[in-house]
Amino acid sequence: MKRHSMFLILMTVLAAGQLASKQAPKHASPKSPAATAAPPAAAPFVFKISSQDKAKKNPVPFTDASVAGGKKLYATECALCHGANGDGKGSLASVLKVKLLDMTKPGALANRTDGELFAIISQGSPTMPKEEGRLSTTQRWEIVDxxxxxxxxxxxxxxxxxKLQLERTIVINH
Ligand code: HEC
Structure with missing residues (x-):
């Protein structure tokens, strides 16, 4: 019995705290249907990449072999969101309601260095899963290619x- 009332007190205190913290934006009552129906347009996520990472050189030469390897990985890891051909219209993109860059447009990625792309793939975002620890370094560079x-x-x-160099390094996970 005692335990039960302690729990009630605790919950009341917590609920009061919740209410107080929600009071700042005047009309947004907690769990108001309006708030869920029309969420404020979220600011687009900005990848934070250090200048060191930006300057990283791609150690995997851009060849038909690296592109073929990257293509396979892309199909399983990325296409669901970014689209099978890279147009940004993957089935999961519409479910998540995210608008993705059309990477089939020539120059769409021109403002990104290879190091930046590698960092994006490695780190991911709140929406995009990170590949660091899942794919080897070489595999991530293949995707960049x-x-x-x-x-x-x-x-x-x-x-x-x-080709030999690629085969040798591809499975080393670091
Ligand atoms: C679950 C969906 C999802 C998957 C899977 C995914 N991404 Fe993304 N990606 C996103 C979203 C969403 C963004 C935009 C940033 C944000 O809102 O988080 C993004 C951004 C990017 C960008 C930056 C494009 C720009 O706007 O400059 C690149 C490059 C990219 N992804 C490549 C990839 C690659 C390569 C893979 C596979 C290894 C991948 N993504 C897997 C959702 C995904």
Missing amino acids: FLHSLGGKTPPKATERE
Whole structure:
């Protein structure tokens, strides 16, 4: 019995606190249907990338081999949101109500360095899952190469040496 009333007191205190904190914006009562029906237009998420990360050079040469590898990974990791062809119209994008960049437009990613793209893929966002710890470094750079091909950039054929190098590093997860 005692325990029960303590719980009630605690809940009352908590609820009072909740109400007090909700009072600042005058008309937004907690859980008002209006608030859920028309959420304020959220500011677009801005990726925070250090200048060090921006300056990172892509160690995986842009070749048909790296693009092919990146394409496979893209299909399983990214297409659901960004669209099978990169147009930003993946099925999950509409469910999440996010408007995504059309990466098939030539130059759509021109304002991003490879290091930036790598950081975006590695870190993700509140909506986008991060690939660090899931995909190896080489695999993430392969995806960067593939993204460049979306805008119409054609990769040169990989040399035997480049293919070997790619195979050697692809599974090393770090
Ligand atoms: C669950 C959905 C989802 C998945 C899966 C996803 N993304 Fe994203 N991506 C987003 C959203 C949403 C944004 C915009 C930032 C935000 O609102 O969080 C974004 C932004 C980006 C951007 C920045 C584009 C710009 O506007 O400059 C790139 C590049 C990108 N994603 C690449 C990828 C790659 C590559 C993959 C797969 C490894 C991937 N994303 C997987 C949802 C997703």
